[in-house]
Amino acid sequence: MKVLVIGSGGREHALAWGLNRSGSVSEVVVSPGNAGMEPATRVVPGSLLVPDVLRLAGDERPDLTVIGPEAPLVAGLADELRGNGFAVFGPNAAAAQLEGSKRYAKQFMVRHGIPTAAYQTFSEPEAALSYLESAALPVVVKDSALAAGKGVTIAHNHEQARAAVVEIFSSAPAEVVVETFLEGQELSLLVLTDGSDYRTLPPVQDYKQAFDGDRGPMTGGMGTVASAQLLDAEVLRNLVTSVVEPTLAGIRSDGMDFRGVLFIGLMLTSQGPKVLEYNVRFGDPETQTLIPLLDCDLGSLLAAVAQRRLGGFDLAWEVGASACVVMAAPGYPGRYSTGIPIDIPGDLGPEVTVFHAGTASVGGRLLSAGGRVLGVTAQASDIDAAVVRAYRAVAQISFPGAHYRTDIGGRLLQG
Numbered sequence: 001m002k003v004l005v006i007g008s009g010g011r012e013h014a015l016a017w018g019l020n021r022s023g024s025v026s027e028v029v030v031s032p033g034n035a036g037m038e039p040a041t042r043v044v045p046g047s048l049l050v051p052d053v054l055r056l057a058g059d060e061r062p063d064l065t066v067i068g069p070e071a072p073l074v075a076g077l078a079d080e081l082r083g084n085g086f087a088v089f090g091p092n093a094a095a096a097q098l099e100g101s102k103r104y105a106k107q108f109m110v111r112h113g114i115p116t117a118a119y120q121t122f123s124e125p126e127a128a129l130s131y132l133e134s135a136a137l138p139v140v141v142k143d144s145a146l147a148a149g150k151g152v153t154i155a156h157n158h159e160q161a162r163a164a165v166v167e168i169f170s171s172a173p174a175e176v177v178v179e180t181f182l183e184g185q186e187l188s189l190l191v192l193t194d195g196s197d198y199r200t201l202p203p204v205q206d207y208k209q210a211f212d213g214d215r216g217p218m219t220g221g222m223g224t225v226a227s228a229q230l231l232d233a234e235v236l237r238n239l240v241t242s243v244v245e246p247t248l249a250g251i252r253s254d255g256m257d258f259r260g261v262l263f264i265g266l267m268l269t270s271q272g273p274k275v276l277e278y279n280v281r282f283g284d285p286e287t288q289t290l291i292p293l294l295d296c297d298l299g300s301l302l303a304a305v306a307q308r309r310l311g312g313f314d315l316a317w318e319v320g321a322s323a324c325v326v327m328a329a330p331g332y333p334g335r336y337s338t339g340i341p342i343d344i345p346g347d348l349g350p351e352v353t354v355f356h357a358g359t360a361s362v363g364g365r366l367l368s369a370g371g372r373v374l375g376v377t378a379q380a381s382d383i384d385a386a387v388v389r390a391y392r393a394v395a396q397i398s399f400p401g402a403h404y405r406t407d408i409g410g411r412l413l414q415g
């Protein structure tokens with residue numbers, strides 16, 4: 001197969017890396033891509049806009065197109081590509097509303113009896129501010145629209161809650177979702193589905209705040225650990241029956257075309273699992289830890305999803321664990337500098353892979369070109385060993401001023 005991957009981040013680098021190792025795949029093309037993907041992958045500069053990607057697909061004639069980010073899914077890229085006869089990994093625009101509108105997702109959960117936090121929605125800032133004056137703290141304030149993982153504020157005082165509302169409505173028209181704060185352990189469960197059958201991926205923990213100890217502003221994700229060892233079999237079974245299956249049944253009964261990966265953000269509370277959010281694509285940096293754990297052909301797997309053949313697919317995972325530490329530009333997620341020279345030694349040790357996100361190659365030099373720059377990923381027999389390997393590799397990379405958390409993997413679940 002010739003596979004076209006749409007996107008330019010660490011997630012897409014991990015997908016391209018996995019596809020390049022697949023016996024079923026003869027060529028991988030990524031657009032817009034980034035410098036670190038070459039030369040293993042052909043990078044075609046471009047945009048994420050639907051007409052541009054349609055034109056590219058027309059030129060390249062891929063056997064399979066894998067859509068990485070959420071914005072083109074919400075804009076209907078999967079619908080348009082399928083309408084033009086292409087095989088696509090990614091849900092249609094109606095299904096992508098599960099991520100594109102937090103209000104829609106909450107209504108879906110209530111309609112289908114899926115456990116989640118109590119909520120209110122507001123389309124006028126005054127009404128939201130007035131409600132928040134007497135809301136119990138902490139309280140969660142979310143931008144209903146896409147916000148690149150940064151639209152959620154956990155407000156510990158009324159001042160923070162007010163500031164979050166003002167920020168969301170600064171790009172009017174907007175909508176805000178206010179939710180009860182949930183206590184517990186946070187976990188991501190990604191589920192591949194072709195609309196009929198499904199397969200769960202190993203659970204992942206994402207470290208979303210900028211600084212150690214889960215302090216500081218939200219980011220797209222500063223690191224992840226993934227392993228079946230994160231959850232015992234009974235907790236996973238409960239999650240599947242109380243969340244995964246009702247969600248997939250709801251998607252079917254609402255008539256959505258979901259051929260892709262559903263990313264379920266969860267809080268494991270003392271009253272059982274509750275859904276924090278749905279995403280309709282692979283996570284970033286969840287994917288950087290998951291793809292190296294896959295013990296089968298990624299190309300065949302994604303094609304089986306796209307062609308509704310997942311039921312017959314024999315999905316296998318390595319028994320070990322995987323960790324990813326994100327090295328970000330100084331200042332991220334606020335204003336950050338670019339153009340910082342980066343040196344990555346050729347040999348960082350066994351089972352270590354550096355996935356590139358915001359990098360560029362200028363005159364043969366590798367330079368930082370974004371907020372999240374590298375995802376340094378390692379596998380080992382258990383989570384602690386994978387984390388040690390990843391940090392050992394981070395220490396060998398020259399990236400002056402790089403910002404990274406030093407506690408990825410330090411918040412492990414209790415079985």
Ligand code: GLY
Nearest residue numbers: 220221283284285
């Ligand atoms: N790491 C969180 C996300 O991909 O949304």
